[in-house]
Amino acid sequence: MSDFEAVPNLGQHQLAIPLNLSGVWTNANDNTRGVTKVQVFDGPGGSQIQAWGSCIPEDCDWGSTSMHEVGSSIVDTTPEYAIANQEFGFKSVFITSRYESGDLIVGTYNVFHDDSGRSNYFSEERMWKMGDANHDGHFNSSDIVQIMQAGEYEDGINNNSTWEEGDFDRDGDFTTSDLVLAFSSGGFEQTRVRPFLPPVLIPIPDLDPEVRFNLSADLIDDIFDEDDFEVLQLLPGIELGTGIQDHIFVEGIIS
Secondary structure (H helix, E strand, C coil): CCCEECCCCCCCCCCCCCCCCCEEEEECCCCCCCEEEEEEEEECCEEEEEEEECCCCCCEEEEEEEEEEECCCCCCCCCCEEEEEEECCCEEEEEEEEEECCEEEEEEEEEECCCCCCCCEEEEEEEEECCCCCCCCCECHHHHHHHHHCCCECCCCCCCCCHHHCCCCCCCCECHHHHHHHHCCCCECCCCCCCCCCCCCEEHHHCCHHHCCEECCCCHHHHCCCCCCCEEECCCCCCCCCCHHHEEEEECCCC
């Protein structure tokens, strides 16, 4: 790799956020006959999960029980799985959950022990995190930006909004009640959102001598701290042989 002279882009970029299961997760299918929603929260003895099942005239509250988070290995500090057990007297329900592409997949194993002759059964539901409009598994400011940019907040047009546009209570419209519902769910993640500046292509001769430095493959890890600079890349659209050795683009974040 040839040496380049580079200058950090003074733009800033949002950092990745670790998995957070806390909050209310509601069924993606609002007509389900199974589990309609679950809430994950911290209790006196650790993580707790509370589930609701489809009932008429309103959902049945199963109550809360201990939830055990399970990682993919013995050293996994960001578990993507969880298990719980709920006893109802006439049956036991074993609850499993796994994180999948921003959604929470909740499985229930229903085991009857009341001599009713009913067969044990398994069901699985896909859950969306309350407030998570962009389906990345987090409820944060990026979701607020998305739903506000949709331009349907209390616009006076009936039944024109979707979940992705802020209709979290599924009544067809994005109103204040949706915001209240989302923020009262307990899953909002207060993260520092950093503004992003577009790529900048800087010819080496134009760089101020005081900010020039040589950058080689062996020095990347030493110069760019992981928390301060995310990625070193060439500006898209520039092909080798067109003077790329005289240009460099560094997309970075400055704390």
